[in-house]
Amino acid sequence: MSEDIYQDQIIEWSKKTDHVARLENAHCRATASNPLCGDRISVELELSGEFIKSMAYQVKGCLLCKASSSILAERAGGLGFGELTKMISELDGALKSSKDDTESFPEGYRLFYPVRFHKSRHSCVLLPFEAVIKAVSEYRDSTHK
């Protein structure tokens, strides 16, 4: 697999704006930012029980952060909270892994394989997940009181 970060696939995903929106009936929202590079993403989620129904976001960030946001929003519908946590953990592990394989990346995220050689950019890919986890966690904390 090519080790060039800026492959067509990533660039294409970064340009998609299908889910760059506001959700009028959002159950929760959160913002995550990376002080290193100034990436900032605000997510809004519509929930159905323990599942995400839909996700929308606003992002100011690099191409990797935009592509990752776009993919996550596309795949978020129907994801359970548990699956979401598992996914970020797998993605984080795959980015940190020293193994030369793409298999450890969660489905849909293999295009980020070349990013694993650039530790300073891992957080760009993970930031949208952080925002979603934060939104869900805060929502669960507030509803379980």
Place this chain on the structure above:
Amino acid sequence: MTFDPSSAANEFSILRSSGKEGKLHYLDNAAMAHIPDCVIRAMVEHDTMRRSNVKRGVHSLAEAATAAFEGARATVAEYLGVKNPDEVIFTGGTTAGINILAHSLGLMFERNDEVLISQLEHHSNIIPWQVIQQRQGIRLRYLPVTSDGRINLERAEDLIKSRTKIVAVTHGSNVTGSITDARILARMAHEKGAFLMLDGAQTAPGGPLDIPGLEADFYLFSGHKVYGPTGVGILWGRKDILKKIPPALGGGEMIQEVGLEKSTFLDPPHRFEAGTPPVTQAIGLAAALEWLSSQDLLGMHNHLKRLTLRIMEGLTGLKNGIKILGPEIGMERLPLVSFSVDGLHPHDVCQVLNDRHSVALRGGFHCAQPFHNLLKLDGSTRASLAMYNNDKDVDAFLNGMEDCLRILR
């Protein structure tokens, strides 16, 4: 005689080895310049021949180390153009120096006293004063910035008030490359009884300074930007002022007498150098300043001016939503160029230039987030030069930018 950057580059192991592969185009010198072999040798020689703690030992090694350390202080004084080496305080770098100054001077501040900085400052000249502001209830005021990235000195007269204790600004901006007219500011500050501090981190690499001519009261710079080691810098202060300032940091090496109830402190500079100072690094710093002073400085200056102009003209020619920050072409600036590209994040630009063209740039806020906020920018990309850079580096950068715009747009 024409300045020869390849002859300068030849004195750097890292550039010699990367040059063989034709790879490294290092344009991140405003963050850290490389270190010539003679500086590394000076530090190795010290640590292998004279290593010992300084100031208090009576054995031969301690005396040799102390002599070398104080010799380094004298070299720094000479570089600054000041007569008294005791005005030079060794610090861990510019950030550490500003903290030492802010916390020490801050002990003399009263509630509602004012500190005037600018919107162009590096975080290292914002945060220490904010800490003092929170701790002591002083007021922190900001000089505005002109549209071409200079500190707006026309506003200084209004903003320097009778309660202003210090005006602390950059001597040369690490983002816009603009240079502050220190003497005008010094005179305005002194008229109101305030001190002037200049952050010289970006100006010191240009060669020996004339501190008395700048009329500043405090000046700071770092070793790693003047072809020296990391972990060392200097805070220079006028002796008559330093003598009146209490130390904020305490420990060994800065005391006269210690009692359980009260202690007394040594005269400057020692009272501001608590604990074991960065001895080897100070010796490295002195070696770097001596090496830098021995270069063809006028030739170096003209060389860097020409390369900077090439970068600016090349970027302007690319158009494509590129906006150069700071003084316009033809105006005085440091050898660095920051720019924004519409629709592209600086980290993407830097990554493409690194991965595909072996050009090392810096992207982000450059530790000047308030200034970028002012411009409504999420960061900028910066190319910064040192004496060893050449036309091939600029070619690689401009070709890389063209490629970057092609693939990311």
